[in-house]
Amino acid sequence: MKTIIWFQCLLFVFGPGISGWAQERPVYIENIRLPEHYHIEIFAKGVKNARALAFAPDGTLFAGSRNAGNVYAIQNNKAIVIDSGLNMPSGLDFYEGDLYVGAVSTIYKYPDILEHLDSPVREIVTDRFPTATWHGWKYIRFGPDGKLYVPVGAACNVCDSVNPVYATICRINKDGSGFEIFARGVRNTVGFDFHPETGVLWFTDNGRDMMGDDIPPDELNRAPVAGLHFGFPYLHGKNIKDPVFWNKRPEGVRFTLPQWEIQAHSATLGMCFYTGEMFENKYKNGIFIAEHGSWNRSKKVGYQVSFVTVKNGKAIRYEVFAKGWLENENFWGRPADVAVGPDGALYVSDDYAGCIYRIYYDDASE
Numbered sequence: 001m002k003t004i005i006w007f008q009c010l011l012f013v014f015g016p017g018i019s020g021w022a023q024e025r026p027v028y029i030e031n032i033r034l035p036e037h038y039h040i041e042i043f044a045k046g047v048k049n050a051r052a053l054a055f056a057p058d059g060t061l062f063a064g065s066r067n068a069g070n071v072y073a074i075q076n077n078k079a080i081v082i083d084s085g086l087n088m089p090s091g092l093d094f095y096e097g098d099l100y101v102g103a104v105s106t107i108y109k110y111p112d113i114l115e116h117l118d119s120p121v122r123e124i125v126t127d128r129f130p131t132a133t134w135h136g137w138k139y140i141r142f143g144p145d146g147k148l149y150v151p152v153g154a155a156c157n158v159c160d161s162v163n164p165v166y167a168t169i170c171r172i173n174k175d176g177s178g179f180e181i182f183a184r185g186v187r188n189t190v191g192f193d194f195h196p197e198t199g200v201l202w203f204t205d206n207g208r209d210m211m212g213d214d215i216p217p218d219e220l221n222r223a224p225v226a227g228l229h230f231g232f233p234y235l236h237g238k239n240i241k242d243p244v245f246w247n248k249r250p251e252g253v254r255f256t257l258p259q260w261e262i263q264a265h266s267a268t269l270g271m272c273f274y275t276g277e278m279f280e281n282k283y284k285n286g287i288f289i290a291e292h293g294s295w296n297r298s299k300k301v302g303y304q305v306s307f308v309t310v311k312n313g314k315a316i317r318y319e320v321f322a323k324g325w326l327e328n329e330n331f332w333g334r335p336a337d338v339a340v341g342p343d344g345a346l347y348v349s350d351d352y353a354g355c356i357y358r359i360y361y362d363d364a365s366e
Helices: 002-017
Strands: 038-044 050-055 061-065 069-076 077-081 091-095 098-103 104-108 124-125 148-152 168-173 180-184 192-193 203-205 218-223 260-262 269-273 287-291 306-311 315-322 337-342 346-350 353-359
Touching: 002 061, 050 269, 050 346, 061 091, 061 098, 218 269, 260 315, 269 306, 269 337, 287 337, 287 346, 306 346
Parallel strands: 050 091, 050 337, 192 269
Antiparallel strands: 038 353, 050 061, 061 069, 069 077, 091 098, 098 104, 104 124, 148 168, 168 180, 192 203, 203 218, 218 260, 269 287, 287 306, 306 315, 337 346, 346 353
């Protein structure tokens, strides 16, 4: 009996990182609750520890992972591993025919990837980012300016690092040159996107731990220009002063407050603007967010997909869009990222169940 309990503890702590187990977990897709006329199905199975998602124009879906160390390509609902043994290759993006992957300190490029899925060539774009793995996994995206945006999370729960690159969002040219810090005071963003009309960067940020069940909140932020400071580690949310660092804040610094505060410990990860044509018009250019779910709260929260309505450059409403991965304090899945497919459906990665879901709209079906 003690051996079984110890084995179950390993599953909880290491979960998706233990080879082969994540993709074998049961999926209770019938438990997912959605708005009327929206439906969910399993798009791809066996995508162990699936994290960030990125589509190629031809419909090929690429997925990163964290503990699994794999990079996947999904075609015809089948996932193949195109690279493995990487250091937390969580984030990726497809740009001008090439696949870019963020693996903690290193950004890789796989040139002309669609023509070389069976034998991809891995090139190093840059390896200048820190090697710390605490909040070191990356979520990367190319912006409308053609630059690659790369976050560097705080290597701690809460601290004020001597190295100014920590707790930032950086950007580089696609060849690795032109490094600059775009935004500061960002504890750990694992999801961002650019407004489809204005090109402005919006991003989620995970609040610090160990302040209680309900503070500080997770954040949805907007960065219209470079050089803004979003508060960490001095200010959390809109008005929660850090008990240690508030009095140590730099003189004269101004903080940019979040567009929306989300329940503490929800673990808001991937987000995307809805740019498809399938969903109802009310979702157009709004933000879907994957809430990965809490790990250190007395009662669990998150484990769902939410939606934020954006109007005139401001977040004006938050609502739950899909839930059911958490039932009575027990979870069977954890949404990690969201992406709009070429068909207009919403795709959701689940790094715990090891699969990718497709959410679609059909008002003619039962």
